[in-house]
Amino acid sequence: MASIWVGHRGTVRDYSGFSPSVDAEVIRKAIRGIGTDEKTLISVLTERSNAQRQLIVKEYQAAYGKALKDDLKGDLSGNFEYLMVALVTPPAVFDAKQLKKSMKGTGTNENALIEILTTRTSRQLKEISQAYYTVYKKSLGDDISSETSGDFRKALLTLADGRRDESLKVDEHLAKKDAQILYNAGENRWGTDEDKFTEILCLRSFPQLKLTFDEYRNISKKDIVDSIKGELSGHFEDLLLAIVHCARNMPAFLAGRLHQALKGAGTDEFTLNRIMVSRSEIDLLDIRAEFKKHYGYSLYSAIKTRKRTCDRKGHSRKNFNEAQLEQKQ
Numbered sequence: 001m002a003s004i005w006v007g008h009r010g011t012v013r014d015y016s017g018f019s020p021s022v023d024a025e026v027i028r029k030a031i032r033g034i035g036t037d038e039k040t041l042i043s044v045l046t047e048r049s050n051a052q053r054q055l056i057v058k059e060y061q062a063a064y065g066k067a068l069k070d071d072l073k074g075d076l077s078g079n080f081e082y083l084m085v086a087l088v089t090p091p092a093v094f095d096a097k098q099l100k101k102s103m104k105g106t107g108t109n110e111n112a113l114i115e116i117l118t119t120r121t122s123r124q125l126k127e128i129s130q131a132y133y134t135v136y137k138k139s140l141g142d143d144i145s146s147e148t149s150g151d152f153r154k155a156l157l158t159l160a161d162g163r164r165d166e167s168l169k170v171d172e173h174l175a176k177k178d179a180q181i182l183y184n185a186g187e188n189r190w191g192t193d194e195d196k197f198t199e200i201l202c203l204r205s206f207p208q209l210k211l212t213f214d215e216y217r218n219i220s221k222k223d224i225v226d227s228i229k230g231e232l233s234g235h236f237e238d239l240l241l242a243i244v245h246c247a248r249n250m251p252a253f254l255a256g257r258l259h260q261a262l263k264g265a266g267t268d269e270f271t272l273n274r275i276m277v278s279r280s281e282i283d284l285l286d287i288r289a290e291f292k293k294h295y296g297y298s299l300y301s302a303i304k305t306r307k308r309t310c311d312r313k314g315h316s317r318k319n320f321n322e323a324q325l326e327q328k329q
Helices: 020-032 040-047 050-065 068-075 078-087 091-103 109-121 120-137 140-147 149-159 172-185 192-205 204-222 224-231 232-263 268-281 284-295 299-306 320-325
Strands: none
Touching: 020 040, 020 109, 020 224, 020 284, 040 140, 050 068, 068 224, 078 268, 091 109, 091 120, 091 140, 109 149, 109 268, 120 140, 120 149, 120 268, 149 192, 149 232, 172 192, 172 204, 192 204, 192 232, 204 224, 204 232, 224 232, 232 268, 232 284, 232 299, 268 299, 284 299, 299 320
16 A cells, blocks of 8 residues: 555655665664764665665664664764654654654744644644654644644644545535635624634645635635735734645645745754655655746755755765755656
């Protein structure tokens, strides 16, 4: 059965001639020698699919009696360590950890919460919730509840439940009905009925929402984006706008997030690495194409000019993100 974490437009695919025992040994040598052979780590871990990396993890544990991620943590540092550990982490666990990190400490990273919960499928979200409970012995919903509030909290919890319809079929009658409900909940009344927005935008399938937004324009003579901006505010507004963008073009939405992460004085490593790792087997080819289309230069050049992963001597090393972008379309 095909994995729910693998799409058809990723830059990473199964490596042919794969041998987990050979790879485990090569990795062991790369991290046990004098100094770390980062080049070897990059070439092995970026050219294997996550499913293959999980087999390497098992083989490594069996052969050396140690967890590969612990050895990587002990031998590496900084963003390079973070990336290599991310690559040997199962996707649902990786997302669970990203969500935890978004809610840990003072302040919440709302953008990260929004991005993860709007771009994962219902089945993926169910796996993430299970992984979250396994790793932290707390439910994802409880942590979201204690870290957020109001309509934003309500919408996040609805998304985290993984109840969005995943059907590709669209129902024209339902689209007209939902569009009217949205119009009556916002533009056509004094005040806003936020619950109706949450219910429709967080539970309908993306193809269904696209049709609903077309019907909405027919009824209200306005784009749903403009209505959301006029009727709502704060993180709740940000979340619903993210859903609209994902329904219309998810790769373009994620390309926008990468552009934000790479511009300005410093790189937002947390966002950059999360999107590159989590989408590398799903739709990174499409994200890359949207980036070029919208910003006029390639994602590869944007990362190359902004990022260098350095070893202890300060020599620049090509990192995972660049490696993914060198894959041919």
